[in-house]
Amino acid sequence: MIDKEQEACLPIPVNxxxxxxxxxxxxxxxxxxxxxxxxxxxxFLGFINVQLKTKDMSRLESFLMPAxxxxxxxxxxxxxxxxxxxxxxxxxxxxxxPDLIPINTFPENAVQxxxxxxxxxxxxxxxxxxxxxxxxxxxxxxCFDSNTSSDSIKNVEPKPFVFRAVYAAKLNEDDWTFSGxxxxxxxxxxxSVNKNGFRKMKSNWIxxxxxxx
Numbered sequence: 001m002i003d004k005e006q007e008a009c010l011p012i013p014v015n016x017x018x019x020x021x022x023x024x025x026x027x028x029x030x031x032x033x034x035x036x037x038x039x040x041x042x043x044f045l046g047f048i049n050v051q052l053k054t055k056d057m058s059r060l061e062s063f064l065m066p067a068x069x070x071x072x073x074x075x076x077x078x079x080x081x082x083x084x085x086x087x088x089x090x091x092x093x094x095x096x097x098p099d100l101i102p103i104n105t106f107p108e109n110a111v112q113x114x115x116x117x118x119x120x121x122x123x124x125x126x127x128x129x130x131x132x133x134x135x136x137x138x139x140x141x142x143c144f145d146s147n148t149s150s151d152s153i154k155n156v157e158p159k160p161f162v163f164r165a166v167y168a169a170k171l172n173e174d175d176w177t178f179s180g181x182x183x184x185x186x187x188x189x190x191x192s193v194n195k196n197g198f199r200k201m202k203s204n205w206i207x208x209x210x211x212x213x
Contacts, residue, residue: 012161028086059158063149122142143163144164
């Protein structure tokens with residue numbers, strides 16, 4: 001009998017042939033740098049989940065809150081990409097913006113806010129990406145599919161993590177729609193990439209897996 005939970009412990013590998021060799025990327029970043037970082041995440045998640053399985057524990061994506069797991073995907077890219085692209089470094093300022101900045105451009109490679117660099121996000125969605133403010137900056141989104149912490153209640157079967165697509169573009173402030181909030185709302189203030197911003201991202205796709213779009 002097939003153990004679907006066991007199979008789901010091993011993420012689907014990144015396919016090098018599905019990268020767009022004509023996409024535009026800044027700061028000397030290349031598609032093979034992104035491929036290496038994505039593959040490193042696949043190895044990381046597979047290793048963690050296999051170890052959890054030996055202790056009869058849930059996979060990482062199956063017990064973390066969805067937003068927390070998406071943050072892990074993004075933060076892993078922020079850590080891993082500079083290992084392969086030496087022109088970029090993780091912003092050392094706590095909650096600094098953007099996530100990746102040009103190396104040796106700011107004191108101690110830390111800046112609270114700049115329009116130089118790349119903001120990186122992990123998302124289960126292929127559109128509707130959000131940030132806290134409308135900002136003119138490069139945005140790179142790693143779209144993926146995986147189980148979530150609510151799947152067991154919904155009787156969703158185990159499935160392996162997979163990168164669905166990666167999109168990036170230099171966005172302007174008018175490529176965002178500011179959501180704001182009312183004086184009585186507790187919702188986090190957000191801005192969303194609008195249709196124009198999405199077209200920029202989509203037309204400059206970096207990676208797309210047709211079998212998971």
